Amino acid sequence: MPDPHRRELLGLAARGVLAGLTGAVLGRPGSRAFAAAASRTHFRALVIGSGFGGSVAALRLGRAGVDTLVVERGREWPTLPARPAFGSSTRITDTMFWFRRATRWPGMLPVPVAPAPGVMELSEERDLDIACGAAVGGGSVVYTGVTLAPPRRFFERLYPPGLPYDEFAGRWYPTVRAMLRAGPMPRDVYDSAPFTHSRLWDRQLANARMTTRPVDSTFDWQVVRRELAHAVPPSATIGESDFGCGNGAKRDLTRTYLPAALATGHVQLRALHEVRSVGRRRDGTYSVVVRRLAEDGAVLGTTEYTCEMLFLAAGTLNTNRLLVAAREEGRLPDLPETVGTGFGDNGDQGNLRSQPLVPIGPVQGSPCASTAFFPTEFGLPLRVENWVLSGFASLPVTATFAMTVDTDHRGTFRYDPSSRRVVLADWTREKSAAAARAALAFSSRVLEANPGSLPVTVNNLHPFTGHPVGGCVIGRSTDLAGRVKGCPGLYVVDGSLLPGNAGGANPSLTIAALAERALSDIVAAGG
Numbered sequence: 001m002p003d004p005h006r007r008e009l010l011g012l013a014a015r016g017v018l019a020g021l022t023g024a025v026l027g028r029p030g031s032r033a034f035a036a037a038a039s040r041t042h043f044r045a046l047v048i049g050s051g052f053g054g055s056v057a058a059l060r061l062g063r064a065g066v067d068t069l070v071v072e073r074g075r076e077w078p079t080l081p082a083r084p085a086f087g088s089s090t091r092i093t094d095t096m097f098w099f100r101r102a103t104r105w106p107g108m109l110p111v112p113v114a115p116a117p118g119v120m121e122l123s124e125e126r127d128l129d130i131a132c133g134a135a136v137g138g139g140s141v142v143y144t145g146v147t148l149a150p151p152r153r154f155f156e157r158l159y160p161p162g163l164p165y166d167e168f169a170g171r172w173y174p175t176v177r178a179m180l181r182a183g184p185m186p187r188d189v190y191d192s193a194p195f196t197h198s199r200l201w202d203r204q205l206a207n208a209r210m211t212t213r214p215v216d217s218t219f220d221w222q223v224v225r226r227e228l229a230h231a232v233p234p235s236a237t238i239g240e241s242d243f244g245c246g247n248g249a250k251r252d253l254t255r256t257y258l259p260a261a262l263a264t265g266h267v268q269l270r271a272l273h274e275v276r277s278v279g280r281r282r283d284g285t286y287s288v289v290v291r292r293l294a295e296d297g298a299v300l301g302t303t304e305y306t307c308e309m310l311f312l313a314a315g316t317l318n319t320n321r322l323l324v325a326a327r328e329e330g331r332l333p334d335l336p337e338t339v340g341t342g343f344g345d346n347g348d349q350g351n352l353r354s355q356p357l358v359p360i361g362p363v364q365g366s367p368c369a370s371t372a373f374f375p376t377e378f379g380l381p382l383r384v385e386n387w388v389l390s391g392f393a394s395l396p397v398t399a400t401f402a403m404t405v406d407t408d409h410r411g412t413f414r415y416d417p418s419s420r421r422v423v424l425a426d427w428t429r430e431k432s433a434a435a436a437r438a439a440l441a442f443s444s445r446v447l448e449a450n451p452g453s454l455p456v457t458v459n460n461l462h463p464f465t466g467h468p469v470g471g472c473v474i475g476r477s478t479d480l481a482g483r484v485k486g487c488p489g490l491y492v493v494d495g496s497l498l499p500g501n502a503g504g505a506n507p508s509l510t511i512a513a514l515a516e517r518a519l520s521d522i523v524a525a526g527g
């Protein structure tokens, strides 16, 4: 009988971009070394999740020679220019969503799909849809690539003085930017037909006397150029991004941090390994119960892993789910009561307008070109970015993605004993209202300055965030290096650390920077 666990690992070694390196860590498939490595269940460090926080942790632990396992619930997706790996709003596939029966996405009509381990989790919390990545590489596979630091003033308002902005600006942000190879859209790409909408967006804001500036992005501009030259099938230039770019147009973590982590020789990565519960054992080590999945979502079995150092990097939604359940079910009884509190939606808002008489071409490109920030003009400090809603990519519509610095509205993840689920218990539409008003005030100013343009209502009935942050807030539930208070050997290194808001920016750069700082401290202190 073939061992299904070994079969999964062989499958991983044969398919994905990280395959060669994973194989190198494990030894030759079929060899004793491989079998021994593949069947190990105890590691010094275990990292849950391979997104921004998890990838940084894996690299820094690996470089420090710490024997580390990364478990990731999602698949490792191949980059195959000849065949699109991912679905999109115009090519619906079962692999777009993490175990959903129908699509649910801004600008997309609900369509039945078969539940499968797809690339995007969309969780219907009360009065808020939360979206997050579910793949090797986490949110970097589905995100829009914007790599932006918050302005100093708002960072300092949100974080304790022990996290000085100068240290982030001088060290942690540049470290992450260099690893991700982030840079602005080159002029020739900006001037090309699929980015007509970006140039129009800039012009419309200029007409309203607003100043835009180019934004750093992790899109691979060489691949985008090859798309423009018709040398590879199009993806980024036809509005794909939210469900991945199968041709490698997005330089996600499977091309930066993760291969570097695996190349240390101290890190293993196991995809399609979904953590179901975490807890502390009597001997002080941590227990991590994992459900192993096949690519079609079938459950292959359950394995209990143990470790001395446990890093939670499952993203805000799932780190809170795992930790709050562990506390309430008595597996982590010493977890602070503050864990689960201080959640925020980053003040996210989508905003569209149409200019029916201004042609913008048949399709629009997804990478964001420009941004603007308004600290005082619209009630709440407001960041806007030029955006594409893929369902509208062929219509004369320009889209804005807006974020506000909202320091007031927060939510709590609570355990529901009847369903044994952790839910965002107290979010209400009122908590998104101030951000919506700010985005609307911005939009009205742009519409006034651009006669002939009209507001468009997104057919999204549900408040939505792709930037869930908080719940295990740094300095409150953890120390300034993500060590969970009262739980030696337990760390949080993902978006849950942010104080419910990224301070007028998209969160990924700050998540990775906080993780870099935390790991530097943890490695130096030996724990």
Ligand SMILES: Cc1cc2nc3c(=O)[nH]c(=O)nc-3n(C[C@H](O)[C@H](O)[C@H](O)COP(=O)(O)OP(=O)(O)OC[C@H]3O[C@@H](n4cnc5c(N)ncnc54)[C@H](O)[C@@H]3O)c2cc1C
Binding pocket: 048, 049, 050, 051, 052, 053, 054, 071, 072, 073, 074, 131, 132, 133, 134, 135, 136, 137, 138, 139, 140, 142, 143, 144, 145, 146, 147, 148, 242, 273, 274, 275, 276, 313, 314, 315, 316, 318, 319, 465, 466, 467, 468, 493, 494, 495, 496, 506, 507, 508, 509, 511
């Ligand atoms: C459509 C969209 C566009 C976005 N665009 C941008 C952008 O342009 N710029 C930006 O900065 N941010 C953007 N974001 C947000 C960004 O993706 C997230 O802030 C970031 O990925 C969060 O990093 P993280 O380390 O907290 O977790 P993630 O990157 O979400 O990684 C968590 C990982 O843990 C895995 N996981 C979860 N639960 C389990 C479990 N139980 N067992 C095992 N593994 C598990 C997940 O599958 C995932 O791979 C966007 C998000 C979306 C949805």
